[in-house]
Amino acid sequence: MKDLQEILAIAREVGWGASDILRSYYHGTAKDPDLAVQYKQNEPVTVADIAVSQYILEKLQAALGHEEFAYISEETYQSQLSRETAKWVWIIDPLDGTRDFIEKTGEYAIHIALVKETRPVLAVVAVPEAEKLYFATIGGGTFVETHDGCVPIQLSSTKRIEDLIVVASRSHRNESLNYLLENLPCRNYKSVGSIGCKIAAIVEQQADIYVSFSGKSAPKDWDLAAPELILTEAGGKFTHFDGSFLQYNTGDINQWGGLLASNGQHHQSLCESATRLLAEFAG
Template sequence: MSRHDADLELALRLADAADAITSARFRAHDLAVERKPDRTPVTDADVAVEDAVRAVLAADRPDDVVMGEERGGTLDAQRVWVLDPIDGTKNFLRGVPVWATLIALVEDGVPVVGVVSSPALGRRWWAAAGGGAFMSDHAGERAISVSGVRALEDAYVSTTDLKSWVEYHTRDAFLRLVDATWESRAFGDFYQHCLVAEGALDLAAECVANPWDIAPFQVLVTEAGGRFTSLAGEERYDGGDVLSSNGHLHDAALKLVGR
């Protein structure tokens, strides 16, 4: 049980509403795509999801603030719902089924509820502060926890795009981590942090990330028993980058890849 159970229930309903929209528009022949100033794509589904979620929140939590990728907002409030209507939009518009809606409730600067829903994968992950972490898939619902791997040489690590390390940090930093671990993959975006939370991966590192890209994972990964920090080692979701881990490997990984 968590004191945020009612907020978690609402977040799960918001995810249901989002899934109905994204599932209907995935692989649609008339999908409308535009390019934002930062050259990232946005589809009509992104906007429709955010608008639908905002409408429910306006009715059910009128005193809360909303901050979304497509419509903007502020994080400077006691209670803020942080939304990414479609994380993995490039996958979504190309027909790759690895994308999700991300929903987080942030209280006093700390994420306390997180929901990640990936209908094309048939998976959903959720957590509330003090209540544990969970997922559902074809096998049903279950509690999840991070892996027990304690040595970097046995670790499985992921990122999104190696080119981003050149632009926003250094390629050498990530390659140092890769060279120290067992295997590396690029599961990318939301999926890698969910896999850390459920114990399938041991580390996921991003050298650039917006608050809406990672807010749910601070509560999801920590409730699953792991650690979630910026590359500077700060326990925050708005530091512009992120390292999520099973906890055992976190400090050793930060020494190699941290700022």
């Protein structure tokens, strides 16, 4: 198999290419800019999702083949369920934040993660409208790439817990999550669209905390695998409320339960608060 840095170079190039395609649809300059919207399990899907999914899969498969790697994309996973036995799996979200893409908030992203067994070892998160690409490898740190070059990102913070900024979704809410957000010790909130953009806000130190709690549905592997590694390699933390790590490629694409991402500061205390608040809510 190729060296991880060689694979990363390929994934970065694919991330930039995918960004160009999404921006062409977003700004109406694509050959066929019609963003006809369909719904799959109550979630919107556009021709841009499909086009970028095909592009990413074709480029990765042409460079890396099928022998050593399996591939799962949000748009194609139902035909690829046998991939769960593979040791190395690409987990891809060609358009994270489709609603934001449609509503033109600019807060959409592309996720490309390489998972070994159940944990991510390589990640690319592209934020097209910011013209930025975040990348990380396990043990290698996190970097942000622009057209001017790459710089490392390392989180540092000395805020009091009440001064931490929680970044939250505008649309993916339920009663239990609202209760959590209203009662955590943090008092500052910021609405940001896609999960990739939320994690980008944390690594850019524009926010500090992201909380997810599944209701009838849950975040999927492709929502979290790439952003998680970007955050943790920058010095942040991303765990279940009980402190355990997320597991991917397990045969269940859903990430059930409570999840907390942070800049690393006050992480355990916030997990404990979230657990207590959920017990209060259920009681």
